Amino acid sequence: MTVQISDTARPAAxxxxxxxxxxxxxxxxxxxxxxxxxxxxxxxAIFGGTxxxxxxxxxxxxxxxxxxxxxxxxxxxxxxxxxxxxSVGSVLAASSMTxxxxxxxxxxxxxxGIVLALGVGVTAGALxxxxxxxxNVPSFVVTLATLFGMAGLTLGLSRVITxxxxxxxxxxxxxxxVFGTLIxxxxxVAILWWIxxxxxxxxxxxxxxxxxxxxxxxxxxxxxxxxxxxxxRLKIALYTGSGFGAALVGVIQTILYNGxxxxxxxxxxxxxxxxxxxxxxxxTGGYGSVVGIVFGxxxxxxxxxxxxxxxxNSDWASFILGVLILAAVLMxxxxxxLALSHAPRSGKKA
Amino acid sequence: xxxxxxxxxxxxxxxxxxxxxEDISLxxxxxxxxxxxxxNGAGKSTLIKILSxxxxxxxxxxxxxxxxxxxxxxxxxxxxxxxxxxxFGGTFxxxxxxxxxxxxxxxxxxxxxxxxxxxxxxxEIAVREMQSLGIxxxxxxxxxxxxxxxxxxxxxxxxxxxxxxxxxxxxDEPTAALGVKEATHVLRIIMQARAKGVAVIFVTHNVLHAxxxxxxxxxxxxxxxxxxxxxxxxxREQITDLMAGGEAMADxxxxxxxxxxxxxxxxxx
Numbered sequence: 378m379t380v381q382i383s384d385t386a387r388p389a390a391x392x393x394x395x396x397x398x399x400x401x402x403x404x405x406x407x408x409x410x411x412x413x414x415x416x417x418x419x420x421x422a423i424f425g426g427t428x429x430x431x432x433x434x435x436x437x438x439x440x441x442x443x444x445x446x447x448x449x450x451x452x453x454x455x456x457x458x459x460x461x462x463x464s465v466g467s468v469l470a471a472s473s474m475t476x477x478x479x480x481x482x483x484x485x486x487x488x489x490g491i492v493l494a495l496g497v498g499v500t501a502g503a504l505x506x507x508x509x510x511x512x513n514v515p516s517f518v519v520t521l522a523t524l525f526g527m528a529g530l531t532l533g534l535s536r537v538i539t540x541x542x543x544x545x546x547x548x549x550x551x552x553x554x555v556f557g558t559l560i561x562x563x564x565x566v567a568i569l570w571w572i573x574x575x576x577x578x579x580x581x582x583x584x585x586x587x588x589x590x591x592x593x594x595x596x597x598x599x600x601x602x603x604x605x606x607x608x609x610r611l612k613i614a615l616y617t618g619s620g621f622g623a624a625l626v627g628v629i630q631t632i633l634y635n636g637x638x639x640x641x642x643x644x645x646x647x648x649x650x651x652x653x654x655x656x657x658x659x660x661t662g663g664y665g666s667v668v669g670i671v672f673g674x675x676x677x678x679x680x681x682x683x684x685x686x687x688x689x690n691s692d693w694a695s696f697i698l699g700v701l702i703l704a705a706v707l708m709x710x711x712x713x714x715l716a717l718s719h720a721p722r723s724g725k726k727a
Numbered sequence: 728x729x730x731x732x733x734x735x736x737x738x739x740x741x742x743x744x745x746x747x748x749e750d751i752s753l754x755x756x757x758x759x760x761x762x763x764x765x766x767n768g769a770g771k772s773t774l775i776k777i778l779s780x781x782x783x784x785x786x787x788x789x790x791x792x793x794x795x796x797x798x799x800x801x802x803x804x805x806x807x808x809x810x811x812x813x814x815f816g817g818t819f820x821x822x823x824x825x826x827x828x829x830x831x832x833x834x835x836x837x838x839x840x841x842x843x844x845x846x847x848x849x850x851e852i853a854v855r856e857m858q859s860l861g862i863x864x865x866x867x868x869x870x871x872x873x874x875x876x877x878x879x880x881x882x883x884x885x886x887x888x889x890x891x892x893x894x895x896x897x898x899d900e901p902t903a904a905l906g907v908k909e910a911t912h913v914l915r916i917i918m919q920a921r922a923k924g925v926a927v928i929f930v931t932h933n934v935l936h937a938x939x940x941x942x943x944x945x946x947x948x949x950x951x952x953x954x955x956x957x958x959x960x961x962x963r964e965q966i967t968d969l970m971a972g973g974e975a976m977a978d979x980x981x982x983x984x985x986x987x988x989x990x991x992x993x994x995x996x
Contacts, residue, residue: 584843586833589822593830596819603801604831664821713821717873 406657407669409708414672417679425686436563442678443571449652450578451619453670459595459662460516465623467527469642472497473627477637481546502620506613532639545636557632579667595662655705732926738787747773748950755926762937763930765947779811780804810888811897825850825868856886878909897928
C-alpha cells in the first residue's frame with residue numbers, strides 16, 4: 378500500500394527542483410501547503426483506517442483532486458496575476474451541455490462536440506479577459522456576472538433546444554479512453570490530464586519569462602506595465618486558460634458520466650479558490666507556485682473524501698474545510714513572513 | 728559649455744482650470760546631480776509625471792541630447808534613456824531580486840519550446856550590479872525583494888535603471904521614507920551613479936540631503952521655478968526659507984511666539 382501512496386503523490390512533486398534543503402523549503406510559497414496535505418493525510422489515515430488507505434479510498438480523493446486540479450491550476454495562475462475567475466462553474470456547465478447536445482442530442486461526431494465544447498470554454502474565458510481589461514471593473518464582479526449569465530444562457534438554450542435540462546451522450550470507445558475511462562476500474566484518466574496540465578503550467582510559471590510576467594503583474598500592475606509587460610494581453614490569455622481548463626473538465630465529466638446536466642460544475646467555483654488559497658497563493662496576487670496549488674488541491678480532496686471513511690457524520694465535512702482554510706491561510710501568512718525576513722543564505726552579515 | 732543631456736524650455740502643464748506647472752526651464756548634464764526642491768504640492772510630481780511619460784506637457788519643449796522630443800508613453804521615455812525610480816523603488820516585494828531585476832526583459836537560454844528564463848544569470852547580474860553601487864550585503868539573487876531594506880530596494884531599482892541604459896535618472900523622494908543611515912546609503916548610491924556619468928534628477932524636500940549631493944538646484948513653488956542656483960551659491964537657511972515661502976515662515980514664527988507667551992500662563996511649556 379505504501380507503494381501506492383508514494384505513486385499517487387507523484388503529480389504533487391512535479392516541478393520541484395530536487396535537492397533543496399528543508400530549511401530552504403520553508404521560504405517557498407508551497408511550504409504551508411505541503412504541511413497541510415501531509416497533516417490531513419495523516420489525520421484521515423488514522424481516523425479513516427484501512428479503507429481510506431486502500432486503493433478505492435485513494436482513488437476517491439485522487440479523482441476529486443484531478444478534476445478540481447485541472448481547473449484550480451489556471452485559476453491559480455490568474456490569482457497569482459491578481460485576478461479572480463468565478464465563472465468556471467458555468468463555463469464547465471456550458472461546455473459540457475454543448476458537447477452533450479452536439480454529439481448526443483444531434484448525434485454529430487464526438488470530436489466535433491469536444492472541439493466545440495473546448496471552444497465555448499476558450500471563448501468564455503477570452504470574453505472574461507476582454508471585459509476585465511477593457512472596463513477595469515474588478516474581476517470579482519465581472520466573473521460573478523458571467524457566472525450567472527452563462528448559467529442562465531445554458532439553462533435557457535438547453536431547454537429551448539432539447540426541452541430538458543439533462544442530455545445523455547453515448548461516447549465512442551476512443552474518446553471514452555482518452556477522457557472518461559477508469560484506470561484499474563477506479564482511477565479516472567483525468568488524473569493523467571491533471572499531471573499534464575500541472576507540468577505545463579508549472580513549466581510556464583517557474584521556467585519561462587511569462588511566469589515572471591504573471592508574478593510581476595500580480596505584484597504591482599503599474600510597475601509591470603511600466604516595465605513593458607503587455608498586461609492586458611497577458612490577462613486575456615490567462616482567462617482563456619481558465620476557460621479552457623473548465624471546458625476540459627466539462628468534456629471529461631460528460632464522457633465519464635455519459636451525459637451532461639445544466640447544473641454541473643457549480644461546486645468548482647469556490648472549491649478552486651479554496652485549493653489555490655490553501656496552496657499558498659496570495660489572494661491579492663504576486664505570490665504562489667504550481668506545486669503549492671497541487672498540494673492545496675490534494676488537501677481539499679482528502680478532506681472532502683476522507684470524512685466518509687471516518688464513520689463520522691459527513692455533515693461535518695464543510696466545517697472541517699472551513700477550519701482548514703483559515704488554518705492554512707494563517708500558516709501561509711507565517712511562511713510568507715519568514716520568506717520576507719530571509720537573510721542572506723551565506724549567513725555572513727556585514 | 729557642453730550640451731545638456733536633458734533640457735526643458737518653458738514647460739507648462741495645466742489641468743482643467745488650474746496651472747500645475749508654468750514656464751519651467753531646466754538643464755541636466757551628464758555626471759551631474761540636479762536637485763529639484765519643493766514643498767508638497769509645489770509641482771514636483773507633475774514634473775516627474777511629464778518626464779516619465781505619464782502626462783504630456785501643455786506647453787514648452789523637451790530636448791534630449793539636443794533633439795526635441797515628445798513622449799508618447801512611459802515605454803517611449805525609457806527608449807530615450809530616462810528612468811524614474813519611485814519612493815519605494817517600484818519593485819515587486821514578493822519576487823526574488825533576480826526575477827524583479829529583469830521583469831519585462833528576461834534573459835533566456837535554450838531554444839524553441841525549451842527556451843527558458845535564465846534565473847541563475849538574472850540573479851548573478853542583479854547582485855553584481857547592486858554590488859557595483861556599493862550594496863555588498865545582498866549576495867543571493869534568490870532573496871525576496873521584500874526582505875531588503877529600503878535603501879537596498881532603492882539601490883536595486885537604480886541599478887536596474889542604469890543597467891538597462893538609463894543615462895538620465897529621476898529619483899522621486901528616494902530618501903523620504905528612510906532612516907538616517909539608510910538615507911546616507913542612498914546618497915552614496917547617487918554619487919556612484921553620478922560618477923558613472925549618469926545625469927541625476929534628485930527630487931526631494933530634504934534640503935540637507937540635496938546639499939550633500941547636488942551640483943545644481945532648482946526650487947519649485949506653486950508650479951513655478953522660484954530659484955535656480957549652483958552648489959555653494961546659497962546657504963541652507965536661504966533655501967529652507969525659500970522653500971517654506973519665507974514670509975509665511977516669518978508670520979508663523981511670530982504667531983508661535985505669541986502662542987508660547989499665552990501658553991506660559993497655563994503651565995504647559
